[in-house]
Amino acid sequence: MGETTNIFETHFANQQTVFLDRNAISPHFMPNKFPFREKQIHEISQIFSTNLNQKKSDNLFLYGKTGTGKTSVTRLVLRQLLEFAGKQNLPINGTYINCRNHNSKYRVLSKVVKELFPEENFLGYSAAFIYDKVMDGVNKKKTNYLIVLDEIDKVKDLDDLVYALTRSNDELENGSVSVVGISNNVFFKERLDPRTKSSLCQHEMIFPPYNAEELNKILDERAELAFKPKAIEESAINLAAAFAAKESGDARTAVMLLLKAGELADKKQETSVQDVHVQKAKKKVEEELILNMIATLPKHQQLLLHTIASLSMHKKSQQRITGTIEELPLFSGEIYEEYAKNARNVKEQPVSARWYREYISELEMFGLILTAASGHGIRGNTRLIRLSFDAKKIKEALEKQFENA
Ligand SMILES: Nc1ncnc2c1ncn2[C@@H]1O[C@H](COP(=O)(O)OP(=O)(O)O)[C@@H](O)[C@H]1O
Ligand SMILES: [Mg+2]
Structure with missing residues (x-):
């Protein structure tokens, strides 16, 4: 084979783009700073830190509208706790579970058992067996186990699950199990069975929507990472922040608006993102917003x-x-x-x-x-x-x- 040019190479080389690091403006990107969430980060880490003294930490319930930073903040604090515990050789474990994909007690416990025994396969075992195995794992490891249940309202038999996880602490000789529940639905808490509510909400914390000024700052920081210098107009950022604030106070929408606006600018092969791109992006994002809301x-x-x-x-x-x-x-x-x-x-x-x-x-x-x-x-x-x-x-x-x- 001689020196053939890949057909995509020229195409790629000729593409003009406004992005420096497109990933930094995708909703999956994990920034290492969360402005306007200092209080929540502090409170969550205070609660988690009980585990550092090898004691069970209180259960915690976090709620607020979509895009208010619940998932990212919780994952950040959990990751840092596990990192720290690892360095200090402390027996702390934790698992993040999105209940949209694990929407029953059985599925949640199956996920936990897989984390505890990564080598083994538990396919087809009964719920009772899997529960016992989880207990066995926590007990033997003498670990303080944190289970984060994101979008917890999607669990069909939630009362059973919370009851089982709470009760487990009476059965365990060593270690403990704590639950962190997260919900995008601000009314969900009120509908919980009283017993489930009192177990789950030992502490609760709201993530309020962001206002336009806050979204502006969040977007400014992201834009600096994501776009080439001078490739986005300040007014375009302001517009995206104002729109997201008015619509929902949702940082995900704000970030998505800039991503889509950047894509539109690239499509037109323009050198900077302007107000008109944000306005066009708005139409596309509006639809996704509604669909997201329906899902919650x-x-x-x-x-x-x-x-x-x-x-x-x-x-x-x-x-x-x-x-x-x-x-x-x-x-x-x-x-x-x-x-x-x-x-x-x-x-x-x-x-x-x-x-x-x-x-x-x-x-x-x-x-x-x-x-x-x-x-x-x-x-x-x-x-x-x-x-x-x-x-x-x-x-x-x-x-x-x-x-x-
Ligand atoms: N305070 C913040 N600073 C920077 N980015 C944020 C902030 N809050 C949310 N985000 C970003 O907004 C998006 C949605 O956040 P997420 O944690 O998924 O919200 P929720 O779980 O409440 O729906 C993510 O891309 C996240 O990085
Ligand atoms: Mg979330």
Whole structure:
């Protein structure tokens, strides 16, 4: 074979790019500094540090909206604790588990047992066996074990899991097990079974949304790593921060906006990222935001939203037949009836009317629906409900969720 040029080489060489290190602006990037989270980092490390004295640390529950730094901060503190413990030869172990992928007691314990016994294979063993094996591992290692359960609301049998992990401390002769739960759903805590709540929330901590100024600073630091000098306009960063602050106070959205804006600038082969790229990126990111939000909803809120989307689509097609143009809202009562039917169809017990009203106000708080009182006349005094986004898109996104569940 002679000196052939790879066909991608010239293509690659001729590409102009605004990025210096594109990875630094991806949502998976782990910065080593988290401005505006000093307090949370301090509190978490205080709690974790009990393990350094070979005592069980308190369980901890962290919550806040998506993109407020919960996952990154917790992983950072856990990693540093394990590093330190390793150097000092202290028996501390820990595992980070995302419950989106490990959504049952069985799956969580299977993940822990694999960490404790990496050489062995536990496929097909019973839950009781795996639990005993975890106990055995912790006991023999005499270790203080931290289990981080991220997106903990996705665990189907959470009460059982928390109960088992809490109880384990009474059975263990040596070592301990502590749980750190994290949730993107700010209402989740209120729905926990009282016993689970008191076990899990020995300490709790909120991660508030970021304001525009804070997001600006976060983005400035990232942009410096990610973009070539002068390859991004200050005003573009301001715009991205302002948009993310207004929308959700979410650092992930802010970072994604800059990444997408950079990609758009590259696509047009421009030498710097400008406001117009951020504005275009905004459209793409908005959709992802909605889809992310849908993913954090509990099962029954998803079912409810699916019902609202289906009914809206149905009404729309009726309108087309009758020729009316004005979009008709749905009645609260008709939605509840239909939701209850749909829930039963998938073998779920529908929530009570009281919870239903609670769920409706939460969906409204998330901006997914709009509600209004009907005033007098229309069926007494009922609530009118309208979807805030395209019904078809919402319905499809939910169906994807159901498939993966
Ligand atoms: N204070 C911060 N400083 C820098 N980057 C941050 C900060 N908070 C969040 N981020 C970034 O925002 C993104 C989302 O953070 P993440 O920890 O996943 O949030 P959550 O788990 O609350 O949804 C990540 O890319 C993370 O690095
Ligand atoms: Mg997270």
